[in-house]
Amino acid sequence: MNYEIAYALGFHPWEDAAEEPAFVEAITRLFxxxxxxxxxxxxxxxxxxxxxxxxxxxLARRGWEVTGVDNVERVLDRARDRVDEEGVEMELVHGDVTDLRGAGIETGYRLILDTGTFHGLARSQRAAMGREVDAVAASDATVLLLAWEPRWRGPLPRGASRREIEEAFPDWTVTDVGPSNFVAPRPVELLMRPEEHWYRLRRDESTP
Ligand SMILES: C[S@@+](CC[C@H](N)C(=O)[O-])C[C@H]1O[C@@H](n2cnc3c(N)ncnc32)[C@H](O)[C@@H]1O
Known part of the structure; x- marks a missing residue:
């Protein structure tokens, strides 16, 4: 999926999830x-x-010290405006999830959130993202990752299976899988059949 073009066209249906009470309830429970x-x-x-x-x-509003990373500068401008409007502290970094350290991301992250990036990456990019998360995550970190069930969807994200997630995060354990409860608009639902799930991964199995 070409996010540069999508954002230039004003196409960002994933942002509608914030208006979907069942989705918000599920993500809030995870937080x-x-x-x-x-x-x-x-x-x-x-x-x-x-x-x-x-x-x-x-997350910043809830009391986390947050860094956000994206490789599309245009959408980071919108993120900056939103951060200002909301009056929260959040660092925004232009960078690639496959080279977090190259983007200047440091270590010690206790929570890593991905609402829809990993499942659109190619296999080698997923492996690189897994390695980068390993490098910047704290020893007791949690990853919360949203993914569609895998299937061909043209230019849209293919999705990722549990096995593919585990392959990219070999030193992590999937502790929970659950529905995201996102209800896409009917035509989108029929065409894309997202069947979206949350995956929770833990690095240190000894802590729940
Ligand atoms: C489905 S959108 C989700 C955006 C946001 N997390 C949300 O839920 O509103 C996926 C985001 O990942 C970003 N992205 C895709 N590939 C990336 C990469 N390799 N490095 C950094 N960001 C990437 C896109 O620009 C886009 O903003």
């Missing part, structure tokens, strides 16, 4: 699970393929 038993500030969070920053901003 709450990572925060349970702790006090804010919760530590560093990395929003991979942050887009206009919707979910990174939500």
């Amino acid at each position: 709450e699970d990572e925060e349970r038993g702790r006090e804010a500030p919760y530590g560093r969070a990395l929003d991979l393929g942050t887009g206009s920053g919707i979910w990174g901003i939500e």
Whole structure:
């Protein structure tokens, strides 16, 4: 999927998820699970393929110290505006998820969020993203990754299976898989059949 063109055309239907109560409820529950038993500030969070920053901003509002990364400069401008409007602190970095260290991303991230980037990458890019996440994640980090069930969808993301996710994150354990509850508009649902799931991965199996 060419996000540069999509954003230039104003095509970003994934942002509609923020208006979908069932989706918001599911993602909020995931965030709450990572925060349970702790006090804010919760530590560093990395929003991979942050887009206009919707979910990174939500994490910042909840008390995470957030960095958002995207490789499309145009959408980072929108993210900057949104950050200003919301009055939160969030670092925004122009960079590629396959070379986080090259983009200046440091280490110690306790939460890594991906709402729709990994599942559109090629296999070698996914492996590179997995390696980069390994390099910047804290030892007790969690990855929350959203992926469609894999199938050919033309220029749209192919999706990723659990096995493909595990292949890119060989040192991590998938602890939970659940529906995202996103209900796409009817024509989109029929055409793309996203069947979207959340995957929660933990690096350190000894902590829940
Ligand atoms: C489906 S959109 C999701 C955006 C945002 N996370 C959201 O939920 O609103 C995927 C995002 O990943 C970004 N992206 C795709 N490939 C990337 C890469 N290799 N490195 C950095 N960002 C990438 C795109 O520019 C786009 O903003």
